[in-house]
Amino acid sequence: MEKLIVHPAVRAALDARRPVVALESTVISHGLPWPENLALARRMEAVVAAGGAQPATVALLQGRVHVGLDEAQLEHLATAKDIWKISRRDLAVAVAQQRDGATTVAGTLIASAWAGVRVFATGGIGGVHRGAGQDISADLPELARAPVVVVCAGAKAILDLPATLEWLETHGVPVIGYQTDEFPAFYSRTSGLKLEARADSPAAVAAMARALWDYGLSGGLLVCVPCPAEHARPAAEMEAAIAQAVAEADRQGVRGKAVTPFLLARIAELTHGESKTANLALLENNARVAAQIAVALAAG
Ligand code: PSU
Numbered sequence: 001m002e003k004l005i006v007h008p009a010v011r012a013a014l015d016a017r018r019p020v021v022a023l024e025s026t027v028i029s030h031g032l033p034w035p036e037n038l039a040l041a042r043r044m045e046a047v048v049a050a051g052g053a054q055p056a057t058v059a060l061l062q063g064r065v066h067v068g069l070d071e072a073q074l075e076h077l078a079t080a081k082d083i084w085k086i087s088r089r090d091l092a093v094a095v096a097q098q099r100d101g102a103t104t105v106a107g108t109l110i111a112s113a114w115a116g117v118r119v120f121a122t123g124g125i126g127g128v129h130r131g132a133g134q135d136i137s138a139d140l141p142e143l144a145r146a147p148v149v150v151v152c153a154g155a156k157a158i159l160d161l162p163a164t165l166e167w168l169e170t171h172g173v174p175v176i177g178y179q180t181d182e183f184p185a186f187y188s189r190t191s192g193l194k195l196e197a198r199a200d201s202p203a204a205v206a207a208m209a210r211a212l213w214d215y216g217l218s219g220g221l222l223v224c225v226p227c228p229a230e231h232a233r234p235a236a237e238m239e240a241a242i243a244q245a246v247a248e249a250d251r252q253g254v255r256g257k258a259v260t261p262f263l264l265a266r267i268a269e270l271t272h273g274e275s276k277t278a279n280l281a282l283l284e285n286n287a288r289v290a291a292q293i294a295v296a297l298a299a300g
C-alpha cells in the first residue's frame with residue numbers, strides 16, 4: 001500500500017519545483033465550527049493559489065496520509081463527527097486502524113517533510129501550556145525536526161508564551177518576526193516578548209531558510225506574522241476569557257489532546273465570537289504570506 005497519497009496537482013508542482021504550501025486540517029475539524037470551517041479551508045486554498053502557489057491540505061483518510069485534498073474530502077473533514085486529531089503519537093495507530101484524521105501542526109509537518117513540501121501556513125502553533133501540568137505540544141519537537149518554513153501568528157496566550165520561546169531556543173528553532181520585533185500572540189499583535197530575528201520580505205525569509213538547509217542545520221523556521229491590525233484584539237481583552245477557560249479545563253479534568261480544542265471552543269464562547277473574526281483573518285493572511293515565501297524559495 002502506498003504510504004503517502006500526493007494529490008496529482010501537488011505532485012506536478014513538486015516535480016516541476018513550483019511553489020507549494022501545506023495547510024493543516026485540525027483547524028478545520030477541531031478548531032472552528034461548521035460552516036465557517038469549510039469556508040475557511042476553501043478560502044485558504046484559494047488565497048494560496050492566487051499567490052501563485054499550489055495548496056496542499058494534509059489529512060488522514062481511511063488510514064492513508066493525503067497531501068492535497070479534493071473538494072469532497074475537505075467537506076468530509078469539515079462535517080464528519082469521528083475525525084481523530086493526529087500528532088506524531090497518533091499516526092501509526094490511525095494508519096493501522098484505517099481512521100480518518102485531521103493533522104495538527106505536528107502531523108502536517110511530518111507529512112510535509114515526507115512529500116517534500118517546504119512551506120506550511122497555520123494559525124497558531126501549540127506550545128508549552130500554562131500551569132504545572134507539563135503539557136507540551138507535540139508541535140514543538142516537530143518544528144525542531146521537519147525542514148519546513150511554518151508561517152503562524154505566534155501562539156495563543158492560552159499557552160505559556162515565554163516558556164514556549166525558551167523551548168524553541170533550546171531546540172534550535174529560529175523564530176522570525178515578520179515585519180515585527182515581537183512575538184505575536186495570535187489575536188493580539190504584541191505579547192511584550194521581543195524577538196531577535198526579523199524579516200521584512202518573503203525574499204529575506206527565503207534567504208534564512210536556504211542558509212538553514214545549506215548548512216545542514218536540521219529542522220524548520222518559525223515565521224511569526226501579526227494578525228492584520230483591523231481585526232486584532234487587545235491582549236488585555238482576551239486575558240479574562242483565557243484565564244477562565246484554563247481554570248475550567250483544570251477543574252473539569254480535561255487532559256491530553258482534548259485540552260487545546262476545549263480551550264479554543266470555550267474562549268470562542270466567552271468572547272462571543274469576536275475572536276473568531278481575528279482567527280479567520282490571521283489564517284487567511286498567513287496563507288497569503290506563506291504563498292509569497294514559497295514563491296521566493298522556488299525562485300532561488
Ligand atoms: N492553536 C490555535 N488553533 C488551533 C490549534 C492550536 O490557536 O487550531 C491546533 C493546531 O492544529 C495545533 C494543535 O497543531 O491545535 C495543537 O494541539 P496540542 O496542543 O494538543 O498539541
Ligand code: MN
Binds near residue numbers: 135138259
Ligand atoms: Mn497537549
